[in-house]
Amino acid sequence: MLRKTLIGALLITTIPAYADVSGNIGWQSHYIYRGIPQSTSSAQGGVDFEKSGFYLGTWAADVGQGAEIDGYGGYGWTAGDFSFGIGATGYFYTDKFDDTYQEINLSAGFDFVTLDYAGGKYDNFTGPTLDYSFSSLTFEHESGLYAVLGTFGQDFDGNYYSAGYGFEVEGVDLSLEWVYSDNDLLGGNKESNLVFGISKGFDFNQ
Numbered sequence: 001m002l003r004k005t006l007i008g009a010l011l012i013t014t015i016p017a018y019a020d021v022s023g024n025i026g027w028q029s030h031y032i033y034r035g036i037p038q039s040t041s042s043a044q045g046g047v048d049f050e051k052s053g054f055y056l057g058t059w060a061a062d063v064g065q066g067a068e069i070d071g072y073g074g075y076g077w078t079a080g081d082f083s084f085g086i087g088a089t090g091y092f093y094t095d096k097f098d099d100t101y102q103e104i105n106l107s108a109g110f111d112f113v114t115l116d117y118a119g120g121k122y123d124n125f126t127g128p129t130l131d132y133s134f135s136s137l138t139f140e141h142e143s144g145l146y147a148v149l150g151t152f153g154q155d156f157d158g159n160y161y162s163a164g165y166g167f168e169v170e171g172v173d174l175s176l177e178w179v180y181s182d183n184d185l186l187g188g189n190k191e192s193n194l195v196f197g198i199s200k201g202f203d204f205n206q
Contacts, residue, residue, distance in 0.1 A: 019050065019051040020049060020050045020203075021048070021205055022048050022049070022050075022201060022205075024045055024199055024200065024201045025044070025045040025202075026043075026045065026197060026198055026199030026200065027197070027199075028042050028195055029041065029195055029196040029197070030042070030193050031044070031063065032193060032195060034134060034152075034160065035150055035159070035160020035161075035179060035181040036185065037181075037186075037191065038061070038063050038068070042061050042063065042064075043061070044060065044061040044062070044199075045059070046070075053075050053076050053077050054075050055073060055074060055075070055076065055087075058071050063093070063097050064097075065096075065097045066093060066094035066097045067093070067095075067097075068091060068092070068097070069092045069093070069094070070092070071092075072087060072090070073088060074086055074087020074088060074105065081110055082108070082109065083107070083108070083109040084107065085108075086104075086105070086106055086107075087104075088104055089101075089102070089105055090103075096125075099122065099123040099125050100122075102121055103118045103119060103120025103121070103132075103134075104118065104119050105117070105118050106118075112139055112141060112142075113137065113138070113139055115136075115137055116135065116136045116138070117133070118133065118134040119131075119133045120132055120133075122155075122156075130154075130156070131154045133152065133153040133156075134151070134153070134156075135153070136148055136149065136150040136151075144165050145163075145164075145165050146165075146166070147161075147163040148161070148163075149161055157185070158182055158183075158184035158185025159184065160179060160180060160182065161179075161180045162179040162180070163177070163178050164177030164178065164195075171200065173197075173198070175197040175198075176195070176196055176197075177195045177197070178192070178194055179192070179193045179194075
């Protein structure tokens with residue numbers, strides 16, 4: 001998220017005035033992505049724009065040794081109680097914290113249940129490029145309670161489970177989440193973490 005300001009400023013100057021532009025900043029006690037711990041005490045933020053279902057954005061996070069910088073775009077739409085999405089995401093890192101991931105994203109949801117799928121490639125430094133898939137099932141309740149079941153496939157392996165509660169206080173979003181990652185995901189060391197998060201969203205069109 002440390003390069004978010006520069007990338008976000010570039011996006012804002014090139015986005016048409018009629019698009020909906022928003023931003024966010026936040027902090028997590030532990031940054032855990034898809035069940036894999038990245039860093040403790042991580043500052044984060046991003047900038048997004050959306051128009052008629054199309055979206056484009058960037059997001060970044062402090063991962064201790066450098067930063068993770070993501071870029072993504074796609075299209076989402078609804079049909080009655082159903083929701084669908086298709087897009088692409090790239091994950092990039094500074095200071096050799098990790099190598100590049102690039103993936104296609106698909107999603108389908110109905111009411112309080114959403115199924116997400118990602119299929120991608122991992123550059124893997126000097127090793128052979130690896131293929132991976134990731135699928136997750138998310139359950140969300142209007143009260144703010146949620147649960148996620150996630151699993152990796154192809155050259156990656158492992159599962160994680162999480163449950164949490166998100167709520168808003170005076171325009172600030174707060175969350176508390178329990179994350180369990182199994183032995184396969186973490187290379188033989190299963191792990192359970194309790195994560196606290198705080199974030200604030202901004203509407204640049206106002």
